[in-house]
Amino acid sequence: ELKLQYMLIDDGWYYGSTGDGQYNADADILRPVEHLDLPGLVNYARKRDVGLWLWAHWRALDAHMDEALTWYQQLGIKGIKVDFMDRDDQQMVDFYHHLLSKAAEHKLLVDLHGAYHPTGLTRTYPNYLTQEGVLGAEYNKWSARITATHNLTLPFTRMLLGPMDY
Secondary structure: OOOOOOEEOOOOOEOOOOEEEEEEEOEEEEEEEOOHHHHHHHHHHHHHHOOOEEEEHHHHHHHHHHHHHHHHHHHHOOOOEEOOOOOHHHHHHHHHHHEEEHHHHHEEHHHHHOOOOHHHHHHHHOOOEOOOOOOOHHHHOOOOOOOOHHHHHHHHOHHHOOOOOO
16 A cells, blocks of 8 residues: 555564663574564565664674574575674674675665675675665754755755665
8 A cells, every 4th residue: 555665664673672772682683572473464564565684783693694694585584784893803704795795695684773884885786775884864863053044055065975764
């Protein structure tokens, strides 16, 4: 009815996710919370031509990447939104490349939220759909910095670097 191509199941869908960005070492991205029938939800969405994406904290995903991406592909998940990387050291750059390569093998799209500035990775990894790396709409919850001028400037500044998850 709304003609949505994709829908995101955000933070809180898997056991141990904290909802506040803090990493929980007991989090299990292979175990949906009790009240969520993930296979049923995927089937419901599929019948309506909507692809589902799943949110994941990067550390929880990194701990079980191969198993998780295999399971997501088998379920019919279309993409993953990975969050809270918040740095650009060599370990994180390596994580980006490893994740994007593995996700491509499993035919999963990727949105890196809490990402460092774009560096051209979308040319190497066509499954890398977008990334944050911007002062975006979520800041409206706690700040008045998102002005009309800011929004009108983004296409001519930030978006020159690559796709943007606003």
